[in-house]
Amino acid sequence: MFHTADESIDLNRIQRVAVFKTKNGAILCAPIIDNQRLQPRSVTPQQWQRMWIAEDRNSFKQHLAATLFADVLNKSQTQEQTTAEKQELELETKNKQNEEIKSDQPKENVEEEEEVSKGMHR
DSSP states (O other): OOOOSOTTOOGGGEEEEEEEEOTTSOEEEEEEETTEEOOOEEOOHHHHHHHHHOSSHHHHHHHHHHHHTHHHHHHHHHHHHHHHHHHHHHHHHHHHHHHHHHHHHHHHHHHHHHHHHHHHHO
């Protein structure tokens, strides 16, 4: 009965969901995602009816919010991935630079050790 269009959406990011009717009869869904209260979006009368007959109303509301606010959840998830990718690239770049520095240093040390060892055998 509960189905979220995008399976990659993390439902745990949705802390609370309020589904309510306004004075003028509109039905709205207002979730709190990542500790931010978002602007309410419209719910269809069919979704409203399904919510009331659902066995697990809270789970239904969470999936409903995930469906209605998929763009918000995907956008922030993409930003998190982009940030993680940037950090990963920075680490790779630093590691390559460190490897280049390290590969230069041992050559000098090897030459010095050879000179020292030549001097000791005389």
